[in-house]
Amino acid sequence: MDIEQSSRKRKLSDLELSDDDPDTSLPAKRPDQELFPEIPVNTVDTFRSDLSGAGDATDFCELFEDNHDNGSDQPTNNTTPAIDDAFTPASIDDSEDTAYSSPVALQHPTVWAKTRSALCDALPYFRCHEGGNYHIDRVTLGLLLDSNGSPRDYMDGTVIITAVGGGRVAIDKTGKRASVEDQDESARNYQYLKATMPNQNASDESPGRTVVVIAGKNNDHANVSEEYCVLGEYQVTDLWLEKFPDSVQTSVAVASWMVRLEKVEFNKSSWFKPKSTSHDVVAGQYKCPSLECISCGKESKQIYDKGWACLHNTCARAFIFQVVSNGQVEERRLGFNEIQYSAEFLYERTLLPAEATRQDLIPPLPTIDNSISFGTEAEFKRGMVCPLCKCASRRISWHGWKCENTESCNFTHMVQTRPYPLQEIARETRKVKSRYKQGSFTDSLVKCYDRLLEGYATQVYTFPDEAGQTCGTAIVLRATEEICAKEDGPDALYMAMQDRNVDLKLERSAARHTGKRHEELCSHFTSNFGAPYKFGVAVKTVAFRDAPEPILRGVSQLSWAQRVSIEDTKSMIEEEGITYSSTSMTLKSEPFNELLALGYFESSVINYHDDGEKDLGPTVATLSLGSPSIMRFRPKKKSKVGPEVKNLRSLKPAVVSIPLYHGDIVIMHGTELQKNYEHEVKPKGKLRFAMTSRYIMSNSWSEERRQDTMEKSKLPLDFEKLAYGGVTIDIQS
Numbered sequence: 001m002d003i004e005q006s007s008r009k010r011k012l013s014d015l016e017l018s019d020d021d022p023d024t025s026l027p028a029k030r031p032d033q034e035l036f037p038e039i040p041v042n043t044v045d046t047f048r049s050d051l052s053g054a055g056d057a058t059d060f061c062e063l064f065e066d067n068h069d070n071g072s073d074q075p076t077n078n079t080t081p082a083i084d085d086a087f088t089p090a091s092i093d094d095s096e097d098t099a100y101s102s103p104v105a106l107q108h109p110t111v112w113a114k115t116r117s118a119l120c121d122a123l124p125y126f127r128c129h130e131g132g133n134y135h136i137d138r139v140t141l142g143l144l145l146d147s148n149g150s151p152r153d154y155m156d157g158t159v160i161i162t163a164v165g166g167g168r169v170a171i172d173k174t175g176k177r178a179s180v181e182d183q184d185e186s187a188r189n190y191q192y193l194k195a196t197m198p199n200q201n202a203s204d205e206s207p208g209r210t211v212v213v214i215a216g217k218n219n220d221h222a223n224v225s226e227e228y229c230v231l232g233e234y235q236v237t238d239l240w241l242e243k244f245p246d247s248v249q250t251s252v253a254v255a256s257w258m259v260r261l262e263k264v265e266f267n268k269s270s271w272f273k274p275k276s277t278s279h280d281v282v283a284g285q286y287k288c289p290s291l292e293c294i295s296c297g298k299e300s301k302q303i304y305d306k307g308w309a310c311l312h313n314t315c316a317r318a319f320i321f322q323v324v325s326n327g328q329v330e331e332r333r334l335g336f337n338e339i340q341y342s343a344e345f346l347y348e349r350t351l352l353p354a355e356a357t358r359q360d361l362i363p364p365l366p367t368i369d370n371s372i373s374f375g376t377e378a379e380f381k382r383g384m385v386c387p388l389c390k391c392a393s394r395r396i397s398w399h400g401w402k403c404e405n406t407e408s409c410n411f412t413h414m415v416q417t418r419p420y421p422l423q424e425i426a427r428e429t430r431k432v433k434s435r436y437k438q439g440s441f442t443d444s445l446v447k448c449y450d451r452l453l454e455g456y457a458t459q460v461y462t463f464p465d466e467a468g469q470t471c472g473t474a475i476v477l478r479a480t481e482e483i484c485a486k487e488d489g490p491d492a493l494y495m496a497m498q499d500r501n502v503d504l505k506l507e508r509s510a511a512r513h514t515g516k517r518h519e520e521l522c523s524h525f526t527s528n529f530g531a532p533y534k535f536g537v538a539v540k541t542v543a544f545r546d547a548p549e550p551i552l553r554g555v556s557q558l559s560w561a562q563r564v565s566i567e568d569t570k571s572m573i574e575e576e577g578i579t580y581s582s583t584s585m586t587l588k589s590e591p592f593n594e595l596l597a598l599g600y601f602e603s604s605v606i607n608y609h610d611d612g613e614k615d616l617g618p619t620v621a622t623l624s625l626g627s628p629s630i631m632r633f634r635p636k637k638k639s640k641v642g643p644e645v646k647n648l649r650s651l652k653p654a655v656v657s658i659p660l661y662h663g664d665i666v667i668m669h670g671t672e673l674q675k676n677y678e679h680e681v682k683p684k685g686k687l688r689f690a691m692t693s694r695y696i697m698s699n700s701w702s703e704e705r706r707q708d709t710m711e712k713s714k715l716p717l718d719f720e721k722l723a724y725g726g727v728t729i730d731i732q733s
């Protein structure tokens, strides 16, 4: 025991701690600029190359949100002390020095975003729509602090100290979450942050990398003026477990990881810090001592002002502070509010290793190199950072990027895409044909009948309702090469849709995402022509009379396809003796008065949905142009068709999967088909268009809305000359 005491004393004496004035040992500050150390400037690695090279790289977001990604399920604790109460280090006179006050925006943010989806679309270091710790291959690239995490969080213009987060579980039925178990080295957020530090990777030779920190408006410490602002490029300097018996977050002491981040360019003032003097501190001026524990033999830094404690949670002496009182060292357990971070810890500065990987805070504007790219590759759907006002903006328009800061900036970055040729489509088609079997069934519910329809080889899929009778059909008309090459056929239509002079008005709309907290954009681009209609998402409508010719040709071709396929279905039902629901399948062609155009870049999809909105006729017809795709149908989880689901979270598997090729037409018929089943379409190439026509019934609408619908669905007088297969449409009914 005596030996222990003396050894402890020896180590503490190294700190030169004095009981009455713990800071007299601190060296005087040297704010003279000339003494600032040179910050190494390394070759900047752009993340675009990280991502494009990351074929199977794990690109993920971790649930840092327990503490940082502000959400409705954040536990509120009225007893939480204000940060200033919890945190005013006594050792520093803060009457002049504002290093300890919460930063307030000084200048224009380096990069900012109005929405989470813009942030994630535009910034390569934070492609993380949920969660707050974005990592690739288990190494953090970006952190979002969008709430007040631990009451012990700290932020000045240079240093951020915050809880690492993760590991919380719901502790009651209201969804309140809290940490109930000690965190340890298996905590993922800890691991990914640790991996950014030099020599932490498996090879042990990684040079380390920087982490970009973003603050959201819900974080009171950063006090940023915009919804999301990039604070800067930081390095992780310390990770340690904090455990106090009276933590205000939980009634029991739970060890939680904390992280200290230090701005890489620590000698420059931050845009978000007003009178910070913290950037006057130079490397080496303050040194936070590190001591070896006499019990476990592991080192811990003295990061708190009251004294040193072993920070290794498994050690018998963990969090027992060695406090100097009247020249004696006492061992004490201290409460959460009794200690603060030491000045040495806050003011320590760390030079970034020269070989560490840096990050570009402002990614370059997307450029399409017409010799190697078409402009429809997945990366061009990403956002941009406006070079004028630095607003992170999403790719909303088909034709290019527009700054989303529309109130005070009108920057646009329009691009000319290179037409994606039919030869490329043929190549993609061959690849899909070799991989996917036509209509590969995953369930015996759906039956398929082969038909021949005016030169189109046709498959008719019949879908049963819960009673087993057919409630709907999906009729797939396969276009032959000959059909595609016709003067008004799919090839000509596909090329016309890419014509620079044709504006299809395609845009990405805000999508509904059940269970997601943040607004997202649909992955595909849409525009609506003819009768206005809200398909779950709001899409702008253009009257048929103002529609470009390819759209009108689409309406014409789909109207033709509806007529011939419904006629054939009647014969097929008779020939095959199929029992069907006549309330669902009227077997009548309705005049299409609307067309929804869809544009898909590489990796765009339309997720599972139904086309059974109110006031829609029983038939929905789609023409596919360009890249092949896979269409799947599955019974809805609430439908009695198909296997029963265990709970409402589990989904039913697809019952049929249908590859669709350039020129193919799918006609879904039957209102009950849409009630019982849903469908998705996943393109397998770089450019696909779909044109979907419906009949929208406006009888029950107000006179004004009805008139508007009638007006917008009037076809131009010369429409007849575009008629496919001689089908004219009577819209006036």
Ligand SMILES: O=C(O)CCC(=O)C(=O)O
Pocket: 596, 598, 606, 611, 622, 624, 679, 681, 689, 690, 692
């Ligand atoms: O892109 C497609 O083929 C399908 C589009 C679709 O499902 C729709 O417009 O509702």
Ligand SMILES: [Fe+2]
Pocket: 609, 610, 611, 679
């Ligand atoms: Fe659909």
